[in-house]
Amino acid sequence: MDSEEETRTLGTLWGKILSPGIMICLTGPLGAGKTVLASGILAGAGIPGPHRSPTFTLVWEHEGAFKINHVDLYRLSSDEAVGDLPWEEMISEGASSIVEWADRLPPDALAPDRLEVCIVPDEFDLSRRRITVDAHGRCRAMIEGGEGSC
Ligand SMILES: Nc1ncnc2c1ncn2[C@@H]1O[C@H](COP(=O)(O)OP(=O)(O)OP(=O)(O)O)[C@@H](O)[C@H]1O
Numbered sequence: 598m599d600s601e602e603e604t605r606t607l608g609t610l611w612g613k614i615l616s617p618g619i620m621i622c623l624t625g626p627l628g629a630g631k632t633v634l635a636s637g638i639l640a641g642a643g644i645p646g647p648h649r650s651p652t653f654t655l656v657w658e659h660e661g662a663f664k665i666n667h668v669d670l671y672r673l674s675s676d677e678a679v680g681d682l683p684w685e686e687m688i689s690e691g692a693s694s695i696v697e698w699a700d701r702l703p704p705d706a707l708a709p710d711r712l713e714v715c716i717v718p719d720e721f722d723l724s725r726r727r728i729t730v731d732a733h734g735r736c737r738a739m740i741e742g743g744e745g746s747c
């Protein structure tokens with residue numbers, strides 16, 4: 598992705614095909630573009646912006662055609678606290694979840710139908726990002742071939 602706009606557009610495409618029960622796991626360092634991508638996904642799912650980062654609230658619940666929980670685990674320090682969150686509820690009952698800092702999730706909190714997205718900033722070009730996607734379960738249909746990068 599060569600710009601913030603391109604990353605947002607990728608998110609919008611995914612948001613348009615997002616359905617309840619899916620978890621989108623976002624990883625990458627501070628300032629990688631996780632919130633930019635999440636905001637694109639929310640916009641694509643028909644939730645009007647601006648979309649604030651949930652960093653200070655942990656979870657933002659958005660109501661569109663179905664519920665989308667936007668979660669940010671950055672401030673959660675202990676594994677125990679992450680495990681205490683109601684992960685099953687977050688993706689059941691017609692809801693889907695977008696999780697920033699998803700590498701802090703305990704393995705049993707991972708939904709079977711999920712996109713694992715890793716955003717890596719380019720070492721030399723400040724506006725470039727490498728985005729790697731690993732699709733699991735139903736999400737394989739969202740990404741041709743099940744795996745890809747751009
Ligand atoms: N190609 C790109 N894709 C996404 N963001 C980009 C890109 N190039 C530059 N940026 C900039 O990088 C920043 C990404 O910020 P963002 O809040 O989305 O990161 P984050 O991964 O959510 O960080 P944090 O871990 O602090 O929550 C923005 O300021 C954005 O303008």
Ligand SMILES: [Mg+2]
Nearest residue numbers: 631632650697
């Ligand atoms: Mg963020």
